[in-house]
Amino acid sequence: MAVHIRKAAAKLKRYHHFMSSIRAPLVKMLQDLIKIESINPSLAATGSGEQGVALFLEQYCKEKGLPYEFQEVADGRANFVTWRTGRDPDKRVLFVAHMDTVPIDKWETDPFSGEEHSGRVHGRGSCDDKASLAAMLTALSTLGDSQPATTIVVVASIDEEFRKIGARAIAQSGVTYDAAVVGEPTDLELVVAHKGSVRWQLEVQGVPAHTSKPYLGVNAITGMAKIVLAIDKLNAVLAKQDDPLVGPPAITVSLIEGGIELTTVPPVCRIWIDRRLKPGDSPQQAIQEVEDIVNTFRSGEDQIRVCSLLPAWEDPAPNSAEGTKIAEVASRACANVAGTGKYIGAPWGTDASQLSLAGIPCVVIGPGSVDQAHTSNEFVDIEQTVKAVEIYRQIMIEYEP
Template identity: 35%
Template structure:
């Protein structure tokens, strides 16, 4: 049985330990202290524990509950880093329970989910059930920046399925968007401002590119529709160009972010940038530009028939007495890395408010529900 009291204590202990991602916030303390705390806690539960140090002071704590006869193995995955604590209007590291909410930095994103998955396994151990397959509890670093933690886990632990316990308000998340970062360089020709016949204005060229991109977003992207994620999108993020007031600018660089839906990839984004550049060039033969898709994270989708999705859905029905609700989520999550490593993955976690915000809390009853659903899903999948 899931113990509410033990779960609340664990959640509060996790919030009290600062674990700010140092790549996101210079001077952040990293995950070493919290990983060691969790490792010791999982050892006391009887799990075999290992630390993966993926960079100095950046640790994953991984606990394994061994199955008895090589049945289906299941990973529970949650990140233990948080964003910064500056500018919060609550005490970020002093967890308070008020009106069923536990306040503090990381309570919602995502120490609530981490506490729930550890308590679920604790309840399995308590119950004396022998599972057939292994349960791997992966508490990972660096999700808020570059996901080094889950990448290291996925290299060494290829389980038969995974559940990421990011917050979903106890709904079953089966898809999320990906993204691509693109650098577009428009090349003009520098000339004295008094010589219009010689100069080619790269900034005006970038303007033409952007208005064509806007048209493409409104007409082509808006017409695409993923049933759970809606339309893909694109926005301009950064722009630079020009040297001084009396010179035609020879170069303008625009950086964009393109949010992708399943079926889109680095290649499809490259192709679409080429189409937009071509369309501008057809109207303006002097227009010259190139696009570099320099960083991508793939979108994610898992079929609802996948056994791990079924296990979670049935666990929701049994534990919460209602049908599972399937949703898509907009931000990118570590689930795409696990899925890319060939591990069927689903996302299920608690409810709350204020990820990265000035006030952050997790709804405690939903943390308890998450732990109970995970307990049931573990027995169904690895039992």
């Protein structure tokens, strides 16, 4: 008994020493990543994109002796890939976190300072998603003599905040993965399912006329207003279709534009529709539900000239990872390190939407809260980020197909 106690105490001492030793370099790496502006250029014309982060990661891998490569995706934007070969090199587990961020707005301080205070690191991308990225790379680089059963591949992806073309490139690369861990701010909770989305535009065509004689024209905005109210009623129907993990689906008219100038009956009006999908929902069926609505306005007394502008942007909801090996291993790691590990769902989306199309079972785990993501006071808790390193390490070491 005394021998077992001494061994347990020695193991615990080594664990605390490891956690203490990685804290400072991990925080420094996270701060360096935040200082690199990597706003998605599809969301802001002035956004620099992910290249600066990828070049930083290249230097990091050179210093750590890790192999790496760039996976070219589009327009000079590339995923960054590094790995550790496992005992079975043909089996792979993917760890992915994205490099891009959303734009900045109304920050009272420097959003790229990476300032540390009160046990937190602040700045754009701190929790979404550079803390997960720093933790994954630290986990990979500190495996030491622990050779994992499978090859561990860490990918820093592009474009997660817009159309997820980086994740789509991974899924379509021809490289197979037994499982994936997606880093996103979950407060180290284990997300095994989340919503998907499908987004597209509707356009109403009217007839221009002078507003002094509006009866000579057809008001596209008025026609669209009727359709928007009908879509709002659909949302009330969807709210009753609850999913035990992710909640009900939803539909939102999120953008609207129309008209050409103040004294002209508006000849055109467009809206953007954001439809959130629960697992099992078909993007095509979601579009058809709206088509059924607009058909009533096309053929009814209003005779509204309305059409869907397709193709839509589709991010299907991944199948739940419940019952999979990766969820089992991740649950144990979360419980061991953070006292978490219960299977939960989330209402938002991740790169798992595209990875799941390749049949890869995915879980989502990372430091920080989604409540801070995309805000003007974004931050991440340092202790959570340190614990994320150990959670990722345990998954890397313990996962066996």
